Amino acid sequence: MGASTVSLRSRYWNKEAQLAYLLMLPAVVLLLSLMVYPIAYVFMMSLYRTDRLGRLQEFAGMAAYLEVFSTRVFWETTVRTAVWTVLAVVVKAVLGMIIALVLNVEYTGRRTARMLFIIPWASSVPISAMLWKWVYDHEFGLLNQTLRATGIWTNPPVWLGAPTSAFISTIWVDIWVGVPFMALIFLAGMQAISRDLYESGDIDGANATQKFVHITIPGIRHLILIATMLSSLWTFNDFNTVFILTKGGPGTSTEILITAVYKHGFEWLRFSRAAVMAVVTFVILTMLSLIYARMFFRQERDL
Amino acid sequence: MRRMRSIGVLVMVLLLLTTVLYAGGQREEAKPTVTVLWALYDGLTEEYRAELQSAFMAAHPDINLDIVPVPWDQMYDRITTSLAGGRPPEVSVIGTRWALEFMELDAIVPMEDYVSQATIDNILPGTKEAVIEGRLMGLPVAAGARILAINTEITDKVPATMEEMRAEALRVTTDDRYGLIMPGRKHTELTDFAYYLYAAGGDFFEMEPDGTYGRSTVNSAAGVKALEFMVQLATEDEVVPPGFMATTRMEAHPVFYSGRAGYVMIGAWVESALADAGATFDVKYAQIPGFEGTPSTPLVITDSLVIFKDAANKEAAGKFIDFFYQDEWKARFDELIGFPPVTASAAELPQFQTPLYEALNEAAVTAKPWPLMEGFAEVTDIVWDAVTAAYLGQATPQAALDDAARQIDRMRGF
Known part of the structure; x- marks a missing residue:
């Protein structure tokens, strides 16, 4: 027992380790103050009655949780957020894969095409959202003007004015912004796959689909996981797109959890309720990350 | 050894330079800054904002003035986030109905504490909607019926x-x-x-x-x-x-x-x-x-100017409000945004004797405001x-x- 304590001590508290701790200290302090403290404070806010500036007043237990969970709008918003995330990430992954395949083929102008595909991702999300808001404008927007001018749709819808079209329009902007990221990651993975594998496939008589399914997909499997995980986290919390395009409307038809947190917290100054929703968001995303991490590490082990 | 000495000298020079620059910055900072959250009313021009800012600083060289334009739709969020962060501006335009909430938060101060009596006496009594519990918590900046x-x-x-x-x-x-x-x-x-x-x-x-x-x-x-x-x-x-x-x-x-x-x-x-x-x-x-x-x-809507309790330079904020409520600036402001004047002296000016203002004055007789509530x-x-x-x-x-x-x-x- 004593020997093992000494050995532990010598292992974790030697001169080298002490220097490492010292060097890590600023990062740890920064992490604690900028990440752990706010998260802990949000948990506290969800359990306390707060004043209209978010200062803790008195312990209220689960009162705010019960209040939030008893409203229909909260559950609708949570389900909508899940649908929003799954739909957007799946479409981004599929489109990203198609674009990556196109960009992976040798042809003249491939370099220019790659640069053009990055533009939506490189531009800031609020600016992209504002541009799309103009595009969707019923009277003067590019989309409706084009539809009318070409005769495709003489009486086009008010894209952001009805629940279904507003949801689709908003999700499309999130997809438009996020596809290049997926495409770039997939492309990088595809380029790392050895050409020999494809040549072997050719010799064995595999067609393009078989090569895609049995060589490309397994070759970039871990990148698909990472990209979809990161995209899920960003999409779940895509405040900018929703807030700029619809502010959650019409009614609450495009509201997602993160915009609801903002509305309850900073527009209505009901910080306990906002904190409950933030905690729910935190729990969902943590669970999602853990599932992904588990799958990722299992895959790493299998490799 | 020589190399170490050179590095040491370099570090000392850099430290000295940083200290001098910091001290210079501090001296500049010592001049109080009045930050004003300025609602972007239709008709209000950037030229006017810039001119007002320059004119005030010329008249008060000991005060910095920073008039920050904010779209109306973002004003409430902007104020509440600054209050939550503990760094409110000195002055802000608010919808008068928000005054009650800011009072509950103990975030605003009575105007009499910092604005001169002459300025307050010049305000038309009917526009003083922000009198709460007998104290004038905001000066009307724009008041008009629809x-x-x-x-x-x-x-x-x-x-x-x-x-x-x-x-x-x-x-x-x-x-x-x-x-x-x-x-x-x-x-x-x-x-x-x-x-x-x-x-x-x-x-x-x-x-x-x-x-x-x-x-x-x-x-x-x-x-x-x-x-x-x-x-x-x-x-x-x-x-x-x-x-x-x-x-x-x-x-x-x-x-x-x-x-x-x-x-x-x-x-x-x-x-x-x-x-x-x-x-x-x-x-x-x-x-x-x-x-x-x-x-x-x-419907009649009143917007007010308030001074925040936790702001650093409230005395200087009062001076800005006194300056702004002179006819030269306030009447021009009213004219630009098209609202009827809120000061007795501006109400006499010829530019406010038009059919629009007649309609507004008539509407004011039967108009009803928003509920003033938290x-x-x-x-x-x-x-x-x-x-x-x-x-x-x-x-x-x-x-x-x-x-x-x-x-x-x-x-x-x-």
Whole structure:
């Protein structure tokens, strides 16, 4: 027992380790103050009655949780957020894969095409959202003007004015912004796959689909996981797109959890309720990350 | 060794340089800075803001002034986040109805503590809406009732009732012009519902004998009548622009400025906004009518300037307000944004003796303000959702407003 304590001590508290701790200290302090403290404070806010500036007043237990969970709008918003995330990430992954395949083929102008595909991702999300808001404008927007001018749709819808079209329009902007990221990651993975594998496939008589399914997909499997995980986290919390395009409307038809947190917290100054929703968001995303991490590490082990 | 010494000297020089620069910065910082959150009213120009800022700093070389323009829709969020962060500005324009919330937070101070008595005495008594518990918590910066603007190239009819306005709107609506303007996208203000609610003789809350607000009455017969009328105009009569559901007030009004709508219920900024848009048609001003058998009861809105308690330079903020409320600046401000003056001296000026101001003065006689209560932002949001549900046919006006009233009462602890 004593020997093992000494050995532990010598292992974790030697001169080298002490220097490492010292060097890590600023990062740890920064992490604690900028990440752990706010998260802990949000948990506290969800359990306390707060004043209209978010200062803790008195312990209220689960009162705010019960209040939030008893409203229909909260559950609708949570389900909508899940649908929003799954739909957007799946479409981004599929489109990203198609674009990556196109960009992976040798042809003249491939370099220019790659640069053009990055533009939506490189531009800031609020600016992209504002541009799309103009595009969707019923009277003067590019989309409706084009539809009318070409005769495709003489009486086009008010894209952001009805629940279904507003949801689709908003999700499309999130997809438009996020596809290049997926495409770039997939492309990088595809380029790392050895050409020999494809040549072997050719010799064995595999067609393009078989090569895609049995060589490309397994070759970039871990990148698909990472990209979809990161995209899920960003999409779940895509405040900018929703807030700029619809502010959650019409009614609450495009509201997602993160915009609801903002509305309850900073527009209505009901910080306990906002904190409950933030905690729910935190729990969902943590669970999602853990599932992904588990799958990722299992895959790493299998490799 | 020599190398170490050189590095040491370099470090010392850098340290010295940093200290000198920091000290210089500190000296600059020692001059108090007054930060003003400046609402972007229609008609208010950047030139005016810059000129006011320069003129004040020239008159008060010992004070820095930073006038920060903020769009109206972002003002409330901007203030609350700065308060939550413990770094409020010295001065801000607010919707007067927010003053009560800021008082509850102990975030604003009485104006008498920092603004001169001469400035306060020059304010027209009727515009001092922010007198709360006997203390003047904000100076009116823009106060005006809402009126009906009529594009005389489309119609000359001054409607005596809402029903007459609807009939005329139906008559003049064609494929490319509309009877009236109606914003349908949720934004900070609930103005349009309030116009129709007040016109039907309704109100947001019942008044308790002690003067406090009781249960919500948005689902009263008047409230339901108002919303049914709005839904009828927008979705059955189709006398409003087809994209109304996607436009806020600021986005909807340009259709009137472009000469394609007969009527718009609007504030005093209409003339400057028309001028900005280069409108060439003639406009007539009238009162927002009541429904048949109900008197005209327009909405009156007051915005105020407040000083925040935790701001660092409140004395300097008071000096800025005294400077701004001189006719040279305040009357010009009123003229630009088109609101009637709030000071006695400016009210005498010839530029405020026009048909627009006559209409505004007449409206002020019977006008009614927003409820002055805490949590009205949430009430606004709930009613907006009810109005939207009715527009979309997701609920009848009665059911939507019943649900809204339930939510409001629950939120307020009834």
